[in-house]
Amino acid sequence: MKQKTIFDLIEEEGSIFKNREVFTTEYIPEFYQYRNHQLDTMAFHSRRVEHNRAPYHMLLKGRNATGKTSTLKRYFQLISERFPNVFTVYINCRLHRTEYQIFSKIYLELFHENIASLNTYNFYNRIMDYLIEKKLILIVALDEFNNIKTPIELNRTLYTLLRAHEEYPHVEISVIAISSERKINATDLNVSTIHLPIEIRFPFYTHQEVYSILKQRCDLGFYPGVISDNLLADISENAYRLGNLRIGIKKLEHAGEKAEYRGSCKIEKEDITNIFKRKY
Numbered sequence: 298m299k300q301k302t303i304f305d306l307i308e309e310e311g312s313i314f315k316n317r318e319v320f321t322t323e324y325i326p327e328f329y330q331y332r333n334h335q336l337d338t339m340a341f342h343s344r345r346v347e348h349n350r351a352p353y354h355m356l357l358k359g360r361n362a363t364g365k366t367s368t369l370k371r372y373f374q375l376i377s378e379r380f381p382n383v384f385t386v387y388i389n390c391r392l393h394r395t396e397y398q399i400f401s402k403i404y405l406e407l408f409h410e411n412i413a414s415l416n417t418y419n420f421y422n423r424i425m426d427y428l429i430e431k432k433l434i435l436i437v438a439l440d441e442f443n444n445i446k447t448p449i450e451l452n453r454t455l456y457t458l459l460r461a462h463e464e465y466p467h468v469e470i471s472v473i474a475i476s477s478e479r480k481i482n483a484t485d486l487n488v489s490t491i492h493l494p495i496e497i498r499f500p501f502y503t504h505q506e507v508y509s510i511l512k513q514r515c516d517l518g519f520y521p522g523v524i525s526d527n528l529l530a531d532i533s534e535n536a537y538r539l540g541n542l543r544i545g546i547k548k549l550e551h552a553g554e555k556a557e558y559r560g561s562c563k564i565e566k567e568d569i570t571n572i573f574k575r576k577y
Contacts, residue, residue, distance in 0.1 A: 312520060312562040313553045319518030320550035322543065325371050330513060331506050332364045332371075335497050339372045339473075342495050346380050351434050351469035354459070354492065359499025361477045362543035368499070369438050369475060376436070384433045387440065394446040396454040400424065403437065421457060425465045434469040442474045455488045501540055508533040511545050519553060524564045528552075532569060 318324050329336065335357070343352035357365045373385040386406045393399050400420040405411050407427055415423075428435055437458060445451040461468050474494060502510065511533050515524055532552070536545025548569065555568040 311557040313523055313557040313564070314518060315520050316518050317550070319514050320546055320553075322366075322546075325367055325374070326513060326517070328513075329368075329371055330510050331502060332368045332499070335364070335368050335499060336372060336375075338495075338497050339368070340375070343376060346376070346383055346434060349382065349432070349434065349469065351471035352436060352473075354471055354494040355473045356494040356496045357473065357475045357499060358496060359477065360501055360540065362541045363477075363499040363501055364542075365475050365477070365499050366440055369440070369473060373436070373438070380434075382433055383436060384428075385436045385438070387438045389440050390442045390444045391440075394444060395450050396457065399437075399439070399445075399454055400457075403435075421461075425461060425468055428469075429465060429467050434471070436471045436473060438473045438475065440475045441477065443476050443478050452485045452488050455492055459488065459491045502537075502542060504533070504537045507537045507542055507545060510542060511536070511549060514546055514549060518549070520562070522563065523553065523556070524549075528564060528566065528569055 339352075339355060342355060345352060357369060359365055370387065373387065376383050377385055384407065386403050388399055388402050390399075393402050397417045397420075400417050401411065401415075403424055404415070404420045407424060424435075427433070439445075439454075442451065445454060455472065458470055458472050461470055472492075472494070508530065512529060515529060532545050532548050535548070536542055552564045552568040556562075556564045559568075
C-alpha cells in the first residue's frame with residue numbers, strides 16, 4: 298500500500314466532519330438558541346428604522362463566550378435583510394484600537410477601498426457625505442470597545458460618532474458597544490451626556506443550555522454516531538465548569554480532528570482526555 302504524503306493527508310475527506318465550519322467562532326446557527334430574549338430586545342429598540350431613524354445606542358454586556366458577538370451578528374443579518382437603508386459595520390476593537398483605525402474600517406466597508414493617504418477628518422467627511430447622499434442609517438458595532446487604545450481615543454471615537462448629527466443634521470448613526478468587562482473605561486462629560494445606551498445583559502448559560510448548544514453543533518457538524526451522549530456530556534460539563542462555551546466548541550473540533558487522524562469514524566474517550574489539559 299502506497300504511503301500517504303502530507304498533501305494526501307491535507308486533501309483527503311474524513312468520516313468525522315459533515316461541516317467543519319460549525320465549530321468556528323464565526324459560525325451563526327440558523328436556529329439560534331437561548332439568546333432570543335436579547336435579540337428581541339435589540340429589535341425592540343430598533344423600531345425607529347421604520348421611520349428612517351437610527352436605533353437607540355446599546356451596550357451588550359456579559360462574560361466571555363456568552364453569545365454577545367454571535368447575537369450582534371445575527372441582529373446585523375436580520376436587520377440588513379429587512380431594511381436595505383441600514384448599513385452595518387462590525388469592528389473588533391482588539392484589532393482596530395484608535396479613532397483613525399475605526400474610521401478607516403468604516404470607510405473600507407462603505408467604499409471597498411483603503412486609502413492610506415487620508416486622515417481621520419477626511420474619512421469622517423467622506424463617510425458622512427455618503428450616508429446623506431444614499432440616505433443610509435449607519436450602525437457601528439464596537440466589539441470589546443474597552444480595548445480601544447486609551448480613554449482619550451475611546452472618548453474621541455464615541456464623541457465623533459455620537460455628535461456627527463450636529464455637524465451633519467440628516468445623518469443617522471447608532472453605536473452598539475460590546476464589553477466582557479465589569480468595569481467600563483470612563484467617558485468624559487461631553488460623551489457621557491449623550492452616550493446613554495440601552496444595556497442588554499448576557500448571563501452565562503445554564504448547564505443544560507451548554508449541553509443543548511453543543512449537541513446542536515454536533516448534529517450540524519459531525520456525521521451521525523460520531524460522538525456518544527456520554528462523551529458529549531463530559532465536554533459540556535467541562536465547558537460549564539470553566540464558564541466558557543467557546544472552549545466546549547473548540548474541544549469538539551479538536552476531538553474530531555484526533556479521531557480523524559487515527560482513521561476512525563467515531564470519537565473515543567482517548568480523543569477528549571488530553572484536550573481538557575489544553576489552554577484556550
